[in-house]
Amino acid sequence: MTPAPAPATSEPERTSARRAERGIALVASAMRGVVLLQIVVSAASGVRLSHHPGAYAALTGAVVVVSVALIGQSLLTGSVRAGAWHVPDIALAWVAIPAMNLLLPASHVVGTWESWAPGYAINVAALAATWLRPAVAVVHATALGAWLIAWTSAADVASWETSLNNALTIPGYAIVVALLVYYLRALSAAADQSRDDAISATRALELQRYQLTVHDASSILRLLSDEETPAEVLPGLRLQAVREARRLRTYLGSQAQRSPDGSQRTIGAMLSAALEGFDDLPLELAVELGSHVELSEEVWEATCGAVTTVLHNVRLHAAAHQVVVHADTDGTTWEVVVSDDGIGFDQGSQPLGFGLDTQVREALAGHGISAEIRSSPGRGTSVTIVGPVTTREDSL
Template sequence: MALVAAGMRAVLLIQIGLGFLSGLRVASDPVVYTGLTAAVWIVSVGLIVQCVASGSARSGWWQLPDLVLAWVAYPALSLLLPQSMLTGTWAAWATAHAVNVAALSGAWLRPSLAVANGFALAIWGFAWIGLPTDDWGARIGDALTIPGYALVVALLAWYLRALAADADQSREDAVAAARALELQRYQLAVHDASSILRLLSDAETPAEALPGLRVQGSREANRLRHYLGVPAPQDGDAATRTVGTMLAAAMVGFDDLPLEPAIELGAHVVVPEPVWLAASRAVATVLHNVRLHAGASQVVVHADTDGPTWEVVVTDDGIGFDQATQPLGFGLATQVQQSLEALGIAVTIASAPARGTSVTITGPVTTS
């Protein structure tokens, strides 16, 4: 927009310059005519320089003088030049200058003000140049050019600003979404590790739980190294990606819990690697929650299959919670439910105060 404004004004100055000598020869006061033309040139050159240098037409010292000169030029040229020179010549440049000023004002005035100024300039110019002539139709057409250009440029400037605002908002939304995603990745990465560190640093953690916590801590350290970009060790080939090995990996280090595995009926089901990894972490997260919050005397891990689907159920007889009043924490809501549902695995969580909690994970049986 700034370069367009500078270009439009440069063309106008060339046209005014070409008609200057003609106007100077017939002007009733050559000094005033020269001074008025020079003022327009000075303000216009300032406009061009500032627009090119700043890349914007929205601010500048030239704005108010530009408007004033557009209003002054009509009566001044009408009094300085003969009536025959007021139309059809570049010696009387008031209308062309008014069109240019009104159009550029749409870039820095509010659209309503720019259009109102255009209509007012049109009426003002017609009063000085159009009324004294017999050709009102042509003069009205000339006058209406002023608000017409003001309206077009004002609408264009408004549209471009709205487009830029939308683009800025989209960039802000994208940055916020990226930050939220990175935060969620970080929370997913450290949720279980923080539980392990909390128990390892707690002097009241039972001694029988420490060996399992150290094993889990070593596994979490390897996983966090992978999160930071270090390649993780391979856990075996596709033949070992079964529900049984997934649950065995998830239950490592939970020897302090009263676990009762009952997985034989579904242990043989082969699952895709992404599901194996996510489900293993999800079950481990459930067991971490049981260890930290449930106070359970029995934790049953059950696996089964009915042919088309496989199912894993982790049930404890701990304190439970009221699902109607207590929202799920990050572990159950995100690390278990959201991460598995993103892979097409259904998760159902059922709990009640003093009746324990049950987490059911159900997925399709896939054939290789």
């Protein structure tokens, strides 16, 4: 009979699976300990009654040795899946049933603990369900029960009902233990998988948070370290580097980043902050129609970051001769558009990068703001940001 293979686990061994195995090993040891105690208590009486005392004592001693090995190995390793006692334990259960018929008087074959074979067989079949495959364990227990009824029915016993009940108890206990162990292992595996999924999700969120934090800063550092960066760009980059350094210190200190006070949380103020340090770009502003619209703190910060990211992309990739920043409102919604006449890209074959996709589109979507990105090769890129107009009360 082949033991059921242990499920694959990560290193170190998965916590819930390990606890479940230790619990199963502890219960198995306790169950065998109770049966072993009953066998030892009845052993002296069995030797006196036996037709062959030496054979009875040897068989009982073998069961004691195997049971002690089972208990010791299970407690030391915290598992019943592996052990030198597996095969001897099953073999002794099959041998003990006919041996009791041959070694004891017929009056003691059924219903006494001098004939410990039925109780031992029940325990062996139940514990085998902890390390055999469930189907194999149930088939084995059913066969062992049939083996018991075959031998006890051949003996001159007063109660055939007791023999039948003992025989039925063997597969009955095996089924219960197999179901319980299968459920515990499946439950622990699901708990460990949920834990692994949570860890993976947390790592992904941390990675995304890190990327959101360093994306624009890395663009600034790359340009500052590039000897080919035009001299006229450097003052703006240094200004942005100071701002990014301040933002990173805030991030590392776990403090909320603050926009200007409430009276300055307007689209105009937001664009002024976002455009700071981009004097090297050929910017043209047309923001008067929407500059007065007030934004909530969260929307102000998210939109400012998104516009900054768009301008970093323009600086790095567009090779634009003109960059137009437009703001407008119809009273219900506000709109900010950043358009360049640069090289553009093919949206059908070239996916959006982390900046446009995550730092712009996804970050704004989290605040109920849409960002539409349109581009084609040789015709530049346009990013349109649209959000709802809210009153001062709404934003509080």
